Amino acid sequence: MSKALIYLQSGGPTSVINSSLYGAIREAQKHKEVSKILGSLHGIEGLLDDDIIDIGKEDDEDIELLKQTPAAILGSSRYKLPSSFEDEAYKKILATLVKHNCGYLLLNGGNDSMDTCSKLATFFRENNVDIKVIGVPKTIDNDLALTDHCPGYASACKYVINTVKSVCLDARCYKKGKVYIIEMMGRNAGWLTASVDLLKKPYRPDLIYLPETNFDLLNFLKDIREIYEQYGNAVVALSEGVVFARDVSNVSKDSFGHVQLDGACEELAKIVKRTLGLKTRATQLSLPQRANPQLMSKVDQEEAIEVGAHAALAAINGESEKMVAIKRISSSPYKVSYELVDVKEVANKEKTIPADYMDSLFGMSDKFKEYLTPLIKGEIDIKYEDGICKAAHFKKIRD
Amino acid sequence: MSKALIYLQSGGPTSVINSSLYGAIREAQKHKEVSKILGSLHGIEGLLDDDIIDIGKEDDEDIELLKQTPAAILGSSRYKLPSSFEDEAYKKILATLVKHNCGYLLLNGGNDSMDTCSKLATFFRENNVDIKVIGVPKTIDNDLALTDHCPGYASACKYVINTVKSVCLDARCYKKGKVYIIEMMGRNAGWLTASVDLLKKPYRPDLIYLPETNFDLLNFLKDIREIYEQYGNAVVALSEGVVFARDVSNVSKDSFGHVQLDGACEELAKIVKRTLGLKTRATQLSLPQRANPQLMSKVDQEEAIEVGAHAALAAINGESEKMVAIKRISSSPYKVSYELVDVKEVANKEKTIPADYMDSLFGMSDKFKEYLTPLIKGEIDIKYEDGICKAAHFKKIRD
Numbered sequence: 001m002s003k004a005l006i007y008l009q010s011g012g013p014t015s016v017i018n019s020s021l022y023g024a025i026r027e028a029q030k031h032k033e034v035s036k037i038l039g040s041l042h043g044i045e046g047l048l049d050d051d052i053i054d055i056g057k058e059d060d061e062d063i064e065l066l067k068q069t070p071a072a073i074l075g076s077s078r079y080k081l082p083s084s085f086e087d088e089a090y091k092k093i094l095a096t097l098v099k100h101n102c103g104y105l106l107l108n109g110g111n112d113s114m115d116t117c118s119k120l121a122t123f124f125r126e127n128n129v130d131i132k133v134i135g136v137p138k139t140i141d142n143d144l145a146l147t148d149h150c151p152g153y154a155s156a157c158k159y160v161i162n163t164v165k166s167v168c169l170d171a172r173c174y175k176k177g178k179v180y181i182i183e184m185m186g187r188n189a190g191w192l193t194a195s196v197d198l199l200k201k202p203y204r205p206d207l208i209y210l211p212e213t214n215f216d217l218l219n220f221l222k223d224i225r226e227i228y229e230q231y232g233n234a235v236v237a238l239s240e241g242v243v244f245a246r247d248v249s250n251v252s253k254d255s256f257g258h259v260q261l262d263g264a265c266e267e268l269a270k271i272v273k274r275t276l277g278l279k280t281r282a283t284q285l286s287l288p289q290r291a292n293p294q295l296m297s298k299v300d301q302e303e304a305i306e307v308g309a310h311a312a313l314a315a316i317n318g319e320s321e322k323m324v325a326i327k328r329i330s331s332s333p334y335k336v337s338y339e340l341v342d343v344k345e346v347a348n349k350e351k352t353i354p355a356d357y358m359d360s361l362f363g364m365s366d367k368f369k370e371y372l373t374p375l376i377k378g379e380i381d382i383k384y385e386d387g388i389c390k391a392a393h394f395k396k397i398r399d
Numbered sequence: 400m401s402k403a404l405i406y407l408q409s410g411g412p413t414s415v416i417n418s419s420l421y422g423a424i425r426e427a428q429k430h431k432e433v434s435k436i437l438g439s440l441h442g443i444e445g446l447l448d449d450d451i452i453d454i455g456k457e458d459d460e461d462i463e464l465l466k467q468t469p470a471a472i473l474g475s476s477r478y479k480l481p482s483s484f485e486d487e488a489y490k491k492i493l494a495t496l497v498k499h500n501c502g503y504l505l506l507n508g509g510n511d512s513m514d515t516c517s518k519l520a521t522f523f524r525e526n527n528v529d530i531k532v533i534g535v536p537k538t539i540d541n542d543l544a545l546t547d548h549c550p551g552y553a554s555a556c557k558y559v560i561n562t563v564k565s566v567c568l569d570a571r572c573y574k575k576g577k578v579y580i581i582e583m584m585g586r587n588a589g590w591l592t593a594s595v596d597l598l599k600k601p602y603r604p605d606l607i608y609l610p611e612t613n614f615d616l617l618n619f620l621k622d623i624r625e626i627y628e629q630y631g632n633a634v635v636a637l638s639e640g641v642v643f644a645r646d647v648s649n650v651s652k653d654s655f656g657h658v659q660l661d662g663a664c665e666e667l668a669k670i671v672k673r674t675l676g677l678k679t680r681a682t683q684l685s686l687p688q689r690a691n692p693q694l695m696s697k698v699d700q701e702e703a704i705e706v707g708a709h710a711a712l713a714a715i716n717g718e719s720e721k722m723v724a725i726k727r728i729s730s731s732p733y734k735v736s737y738e739l740v741d742v743k744e745v746a747n748k749e750k751t752i753p754a755d756y757m758d759s760l761f762g763m764s765d766k767f768k769e770y771l772t773p774l775i776k777g778e779i780d781i782k783y784e785d786g787i788c789k790a791a792h793f794k795k796i797r798d
Contacts, residue, residue, distance in 0.1 A: 013569055042574050071568035078573070162788050163687050169470035169790060170412055170690040174477070175441050180686075198787065266665060283685040287579075291565040294693040297786060376786030387696060387775030388597065389561050391568060 002035035003103025005312060006052070009072035010043040010109035010116065011139065014152025015159070015296045016304035018066040018073050018392065020108050020136050023308025025055060025063060028104075031316050038100055039394075043077030043109070044116060047093040052100055058394050065392035067301060068382050070291035073392055080112070081119045090123055097131055104132050104315035108308070110139035110150075114323055115347040121321040132315040135323030135343045136307050140290045142191035145349040146341040147325035151307055152290070154300035154375035157195035159292045160184055160285060161376065164196045165203040167283065168235050172202060177233030178279040179224055179272050183265035185289060186211060186239035189352045192289070193239040195372055197364040206234050208363065211241035212353055220268075221275055228278055240264050240284075293389055298378025303336070310338045334374035401434035402502025404711060405451070408471035409442040409508035409515065410538065413551025414558070414695045415703035417465040417472050417791065419507050419535050422707025424454060424462060427503075430715050437499055438793075442476030442508070443515060446492040451499055457793050464791035466700060467781050469690035472791055479511070480518045489522055496530055503531050503714035507707070509538035509549075513722055514746040520720040531714040534722030534742045535706050539689045541590035544748040545740040546724035550706055551689070553699035553774035556594035558691045559583055559684060560775065563595045564602040566682065567634050571601060576632030577678040578623055578671050582664035584688060585610060585638035588751045591688070592638040594771055596763040605633050607762065610640035611752055619667075620674050627677055639663050639683075692788055697777025702735070709737045733773035 005028045007021055021039075028034045037055045040046030053074075055063075066073065082089055097105070107117045114135050121133035137144050140156035164182060171180045182205065184193040190210025197208060206227045209215055227234040242264055269280035307324045314322060322340035329335040357368035383390045404427045406420055420438075427433040436454045439445030452473075454462075465472065481488055496504070506516045513534050520532035536543050539555035563581060570579045581604070583592040589609025596607060605626045608614055626633040641663055668679035706723045713721060721739035728734040756767035782789045 009572075013572055045574060069568070070565050072572040075574065076572045158786055161786070162693070163691075165788065165790070166469050166690040166692070167686045169468070170686045173408075173412055173471040173475045175444060175474065203790070281685065282683075283687075284682060286680065286682040287566045287569045288562050288682075288687075291569040292562075293565070294561070373785060378786070379781075379783055382778075384778060386772055387557050387560070387777070388564065391564070391602070 002033050004036040004038050004101050005034045005104040005106065005315065006038040006040055006097070006100065006102045007055070007074065008040045008043045008046070008105070008107045009074045009076050010107060010113040011076060011078065012110070012290060013071040013076060014138055014140050014290050015070045015155040015292055016152050016301050017071070017108065017138055018069045019301050019304035020138060020151060020308035021073065022063065022066040023305035024106055024136070024312040027309035027312040028316070033316050034104070035101065038102065039074040042075035043107070043113075044079050044081065044093070045077045046075075047096045048089060050096045050099065052096065053394065055394070062392040062394060065383070065390055067305070068293045068296070068380065068389065069392040070293055073394060078112070081116050085123050085126065093120070094129065102131055104312070106134050106136055106308075106311045106315060108136040108138050110137075110141065111144055111346060111348055111350060114144070114343050117323070118321065118344045118347045121343065125321070132318060132320040134311040134315045134319060135346065136311045137323055137325065138304075140192060141186060141189060143189045143350045143352070145346050145351050146323070148328040148336065149326060149375060151300060151304035153191065154297040155292070155295065156192055156289050157372060158297045158376040159289050159295040160192055161195055161198055162295055163285060164205060164237055165199055168199070168203045168205065171233050171235050172231070175232050178281050179228060179234045179236070179269070181236045181238065181265040181269050181272070181280065181282050183238055183240055183282070183284045185285070187241040188350055190239045191353060193237055194353060194357070194364050194368065196237045198369060198372060205237040207236045209236070209238040209242045210353070211239050211243065212358070213242065215242050217271070221272065224272055224278075225276055228276070238264060293380070293382055296380045297376045298380055299334070299375055301380060306338060314340055331370050331374055401432050403435040403437050403500050404433045404503040404505065404714065405437040405439055405496065405499065405501045406454070406473065407439045407442045407445070407504070407506045408473045408475050409506060409512040410475060410477065411509070411689060412470040412475060413537055413539050413689050414469045414554040414691055415550055415700050416470070416507060416537055417468045418700050418703035419537060419550060419707035420472065421462065421465040422704035423505055423535070423711040426708035426711040427715070432715050433503070434500065437501065438473040441474035442506070442512075443478050443480065443492070444476045445474075446495045447488060449495045449498065451495065452793065454793070461791040461793060464782070464789055466704070467692045467695070467779065467788065468791040469692055472793060477511070480515050484522050484525065492519070493528065501530055503711070505533050505535055505707075505710045505714060507535040507537050509540065510543055510745065510747055510749060513543070513742050516722070517720065517743045517746045520742065524720070531717060531719040533710040533714045533718060534745065535710045536722055536724065537703075539591060540585060540588060542588045542749045542751070544745050544750050545722070547727040547735065548725060548774060550699060550703035552590065553696040554691070554694065555591055555688050556771060557696045557775040558688050558694040559591055560594050560597055561694055562684060563604060563636055564598055567598070567602045567604065570632050570634050571630070574631050577680050578627060578633045578635070578668070580635045580637065580664040580668050580671070580679065580681050582637055582639055582681070582683045584684070586640040587749055589638045590752060592636055593752060593756070593763050593767065595636045597768060597771060604636040606635045608635070608637040608641045609752070610638050610642065611757070612641065614641050616670070620671065623671055623677070624675055627675070637663060692779070692781055695779045696775045697779055698733070698774055700779060705737060713739055730769050730773055
């Protein structure tokens with residue numbers, strides 16, 4: 001008997017998050033075991049509220065446009081499932097899934113979402129509910145365990161690298177310029193910020209700081225003054241999570257306890273201005289770093305589609321409590337395979353940058369550069385209408 | 400007797416500033432009247448310091464790459480020429496120009512640069528120096544008089560429009576999201592910010608504020624609360640020059656007396672957070688809006704090349720004290736011609752948005768949309784190397 005496949009998006013979006021949905025749709029359409037392809041709006045919240053759409057009823061043009069549409073088209077969520085299976089939430093979720101005759105559930109997200117995946121799958125198993133649960137990895141933070149890298153990371157890197165190159169070009173065109181401080185996302189791991197080390201002088205920032213860096217404010221100011229005296233400008237790239245003496249007691253937290261840390265660049269710019277008397281400009285790369293179609297990496301897009309397709313196939317084949325992971329076979333020529341890993345082993349863990357990816361001197365090692373370089377290759381032919389990038393639009397939502 | 404053509408870049412760069420240089424180079428190469436094509440480094444400062452390069456010695460590949468290289472490759476300047484022709488500066492400038500046998504001087508810049516153009520041309524005329532001076536327009540602010548629009552403006556609009564669309568997609572994917580405040584450049588005129596009104600719901604910001612807007616903080620907060628209560632998020636786009644009660648007594652000024660105003664979004668975000676208790680994210684589009692090759696408009700690039708070429712041709716033909724202006728013949732089909740206007744009439748003036756470009760209701764009029772739409776059309780095929788956008792590199796500079 002055929003069953004519906006239901007797809008959920010969760011956590012912070014990426015440029016290629018909807019490419020994974022595309023991959024799952026196209027794979028599912030090949031299998032007679034799948035009666036319908038459904039979307040749960042706002043991740044797990046759609047299951048709690050029975051807020052479900054039939055993706056099969058959307059236009060094929062919009063399905064194709066998913067490949068160039070950033071941000072979760074089904075809506076995202078940061079809802080944290082309770083630990084106790086006695087909680088009312090599980091009953092509500094099950095009722096929605098049974099109502100829509102779901103047999104396959106794919107959840108696209110980061111480590112928090114893999115926790116949700118794991119809880120749901122365990123709940124179903126313990127209650128003899130035949131719904132297969134597969135996790136689809138996604139995060140610009142690249143901090144998921146057991147996968148070589150995460151879909152979304154490479155496109156964010158490509159955006160960050162190219163944008164920082166442009167900023168360096170602009171910043172360095174005055175004889176006496178400013179101190180530019182550019183902030184990237186990354187609370188605990190500096191994967192994204194580290195990518196700018198692929199740039200070579202004069203397009204590389206003068207200083208790069210990761211959360212893993214031992215950041216010393218006084219040395220920072222000393223370095224800035226020296227660089228400015230020599231070149232008439234200075235460019236600094238840093239992760240939002242760089243630790244320095246600032247007041248974080250008052251910052252917002254989400255339901256997983258993560259703080260919103262953005263603003264390091266503005267605080268440092270103020271300190272530079274007051275201490276050294278130099279003109280500054282603080283630039284957060286902000287949402288565009290995870291929501292930019294123009295600098296999407298073709299490799300990343302293709303892999304995002306593949307993990308979606310592999311997840312659908314795995315569920316249809318009866319697998320559950322797994323996440324699709326990317327396994328690197330070789331870097332040159334670049335080759336990967338896809339495998340299933342235990343989703344519990346991924347949940348709530350954070351993969352930071354290995355020590356041998358960082359140089360003993362200032363910067364990233366050749367090993368890191370070999371790791372990252374193949375991931376950002378290839379460009380996408382984006383479709384525009386009158387100069388504005390087209391985006392998929394699902395009729396049932398977002399009006 | 401053939402003479403050298405010398406090219407200067409000045410003021411804030413744009414994505415297509417080097418396309419105008421490209422146009423001038425390719426035009427000048429066709430004429431035997433031009434002995435050499437020189438570049439003055441950092442605009443007028445290169446003439447003061449005899450810091451001149453021979454562009455003819457650069458690789459042809461780099462000349463071609465000028466078309467996708469943002470930021471002034473010759474370096475820019477904000478130096479203000481003294482009013483008195485008795486000043487030592489004029490002697491130094493003349494000495495450099497005579498030494499290099501210059502007969503044609505092209506200055507690429509905005510209204511401040513046209514003031515420099517006008518002063519130089521007058522000085523040469525009054526002293527019987529046979530150097531033709533032609534201004535090449537450029538500014539993302541679109542505030543130059545006597546030209547339909549300015550090269551650089553459309554590409555900045557295309558970046559801003561597409562980036563705001565992506566931010567709206569991302570911002571609206573949570574049920575309970577944040578208040579997003581996005582800040583564009585524009586001190587006195589809201590040309591750039593106004594462009595986001597080409598977006599349609601749900602990709603359009605909820606509120607758009609130009610410096611021309613009568614901004615009322617209390618109404619702003621009231622509107623934000625209403626929008627947030629209805630949609631669970633709010634997106635605001637505003638110009639850096641939006642006037643509200645903030646302390647600007649302490650801000651930096653450049654030599655033309657312009658203040659650095661960026662930071663309106665952070666201040667407003669703080670006020671929203673404190674007053675309404677909502678989560679906020681402030682995003683300055685910052686330098687990428689004027690230095691982004693990926694979202695360059697093809698129409699803008701072509702026009703930037705043309706104004707450079709027309710400027711070279713005009714100087715060679717003996718014209719001086721003029722600026723090349725773009726004259727619109729029709730919007731649909733889009734057609735322009737190039738003409739010469741008196742550079743003194745452009746200098747130090749600022750063209751703000753005409754009243755009939757703004758709607759009586761909230762937003763921009765159809766007339767404005769007809770004006771802008773053709774300008775952002777067409778995409779550029781950007782050249783990458785291993786995922787990183789290539790940029791022109793002149794051997795003599797930037798090492």
